[in-house]
Amino acid sequence: MSTLERPETLRQREAPLEMSPETFRALGHRTVDRIAEMLETIRTRKVTPGESVSFVRGLVGEDGLPETGGDPAALLDRAASLLIEHSLYNGHPRFFGYITSSPAPIGFLGDLLAAAVNPNCGAFELSPMATEIELQTIRWIGEMIGFPAGAGVLVSGGNMANFLGFVAARRAKAGVDVRTLGTASAAGTLCIYTSAETHTWIQKAADLFGLGTEAIRWIPTDAHLAMDVAALREAIARDRAAGERPFIVIGTAGSVSTGAVDPLPEIAEVCRENDLWFHVDGAYGGLAAVLPDASEALRGLSLADSVAVDPHKWLYAPIEAGCTLVRDPNALRDAFSYSPAYYPFMHDAETPVNFFEQGPQNSRGFRALKVWLGLQQAGREGYVRMIGDDCRLAEALHCAAAAHPELEAFTCGLSIATFRYVPRDLRGKADAEEHLNALNQELLKRLRLGGEVFLTNAMVGGRFLLRACIVNFRTQLEDVEAVPEIVAVLGREVDRELRA
Numbered sequence: 001m002s003t004l005e006r007p008e009t010l011r012q013r014e015a016p017l018e019m020s021p022e023t024f025r026a027l028g029h030r031t032v033d034r035i036a037e038m039l040e041t042i043r044t045r046k047v048t049p050g051e052s053v054s055f056v057r058g059l060v061g062e063d064g065l066p067e068t069g070g071d072p073a074a075l076l077d078r079a080a081s082l083l084i085e086h087s088l089y090n091g092h093p094r095f096f097g098y099i100t101s102s103p104a105p106i107g108f109l110g111d112l113l114a115a116a117v118n119p120n121c122g123a124f125e126l127s128p129m130a131t132e133i134e135l136q137t138i139r140w141i142g143e144m145i146g147f148p149a150g151a152g153v154l155v156s157g158g159n160m161a162n163f164l165g166f167v168a169a170r171r172a173k174a175g176v177d178v179r180t181l182g183t184a185s186a187a188g189t190l191c192i193y194t195s196a197e198t199h200t201w202i203q204k205a206a207d208l209f210g211l212g213t214e215a216i217r218w219i220p221t222d223a224h225l226a227m228d229v230a231a232l233r234e235a236i237a238r239d240r241a242a243g244e245r246p247f248i249v250i251g252t253a254g255s256v257s258t259g260a261v262d263p264l265p266e267i268a269e270v271c272r273e274n275d276l277w278f279h280v281d282g283a284y285g286g287l288a289a290v291l292p293d294a295s296e297a298l299r300g301l302s303l304a305d306s307v308a309v310d311p312h313k314w315l316y317a318p319i320e321a322g323c324t325l326v327r328d329p330n331a332l333r334d335a336f337s338y339s340p341a342y343y344p345f346m347h348d349a350e351t352p353v354n355f356f357e358q359g360p361q362n363s364r365g366f367r368a369l370k371v372w373l374g375l376q377q378a379g380r381e382g383y384v385r386m387i388g389d390d391c392r393l394a395e396a397l398h399c400a401a402a403a404h405p406e407l408e409a410f411t412c413g414l415s416i417a418t419f420r421y422v423p424r425d426l427r428g429k430a431d432a433e434e435h436l437n438a439l440n441q442e443l444l445k446r447l448r449l450g451g452e453v454f455l456t457n458a459m460v461g462g463r464f465l466l467r468a469c470i471v472n473f474r475t476q477l478e479d480v481e482a483v484p485e486i487v488a489v490l491g492r493e494v495d496r497e498l499r500a
């Protein structure tokens with residue numbers, strides 16, 4: 001086709017996704033107004049609408065892919081209405097579920113800005129400013145928790161952050177070139193040591209990275225649900241004697257169920273003696289190392305070879321943001337880098353950091369911006385205050401549960417409190433456990449649908465417990481003080497029904 005034959009529409013393209021700056025400004029302001037309204041009214045809303053799957057699916061509709069395009073103003077309005085009116089708000093002051101934080105508003109704005117500039121943080125050349133901001137963010141996170149980070153990278157969340165530490169360990173300690181020869185070439189099973197309270201990421205890691213879940217040695221825990229280090233030593237010695245190849249010990253800095261912290265300094269010592277990689281899963285509790293009164297057990301994370309933390313938990317960044325930190329500046333590059341011919345920018349004179357070499361992702365979004373902004377808006381002092389307050393609110397809830405005649409309080413670790421409903425006549429009755437488990441399970445289900453407060457559960461010693469995890473800068477004392485009576489009212493109702 002000659003130049004002359006090219007249609008006029010190519011000269012004056014009207015791409016369906018283009019938007020004039022004026023339209024963008026108008027729609028942007030409108031969307032921001034909707035978000036501001038959500039913030040204004042969040043306290044008066046339910047934590048969750050508790051709507052059924054079929055109802056929510058019906059709202060989205062069963063239509064096929066639209067053949068022709070639509071008006072962006074109407075589309076954004078509908079999206080805002082669907083999301084704002086039919087979502088669970090983890091930013092609600094009474095959301096205490098799982099380990100999910102309320103997101104910092106500066107983070108929403110950061111994500112918008114990041115998406116608009118759209119740097120590809122796989123390589124410095126494609127994201128010069130964003131890469132340097134990510135590097136500074138990583139340094140600040142290391143400083144905050146007292147970990148001497150030689151390198152690091154932001155990833156999607158805690159699972160991924162732990163995976164990267166795990167893969168770095170596998171590369172460094174397998175005793176063979178696993179990247180070329182695979183794990184089957186190792187002399188003996190590559191054994192993993194971790195406590196029975198470890199988050200389920202470890203099973204995914206053992207599976208995905210070719211070790212198999214049978215390579216996991218589940219080390220028992222003590223009365224505080226922290227790893228029993230004597231049992232750890234024995235397990236390593238037993239595997240060594242059997243010709244296996246121990247390579248990593250994982251310590252948890254804040255377990256998912258109860259906020260338990262493993263004795264990290266002792267575990268570090270075991271790793272040093274046995275030449276094993278020491279990885280700390282600090283996805284939840286790692287950031288609490290910023291507190292001036294952080295325990296010695298927790299501070300021991302500074303001795304690790306790698307640490308995973310979750311900025312989308314205790315840095316209150318909007319999802320997604322996880323972070324892997326490694327002590328050895330080369331540990332991540334050694335585990336992930338290849339040098340294909342089509343990436344010439346790796347060998348620049350100044351050798352910038354190209355993040356595609358530091359992890360599994362190639363193209364990467366600018367996750368760091370929302371984290372970097374939050375770190376500066378609050379500062380170290382601000383985070384000490386917010387994280388400290390979350391822990392004190394969990395303690396207050398634990399005390400309020402202990403003081404309530406129909407509640408029984410259990411653990412309180414970091415910002416997680418556990419308790420359960422116990423009818424007065426069943427207090428201290430050993431044969432009531434089965435009824436109490438069924439009761440609390442049903443109670444929790446109703447509580448969550450009701451939307452007054454959102455709790456999840458923990459299983460401790462065979463008991464089904466209600467669990468509040470406060471990673472929420474919006475929560476006030478009145479929000480936690482309201483919990484015992486909300487639970488007790490529902491508890492009485494469920495108990496009556498179950499006995500009938």
Ligand SMILES: *Cc1c(COP(=O)(O)O)cnc(C)c1O
Pocket residue numbers: 099156157158159160199201252254255256281282283284285310322
């Ligand atoms: C939350 C959490 C994870 C998983 O993190 P995601 O961000 O959900 O992927 C892993 N370990 C611990 C201890 C956690 O608290």
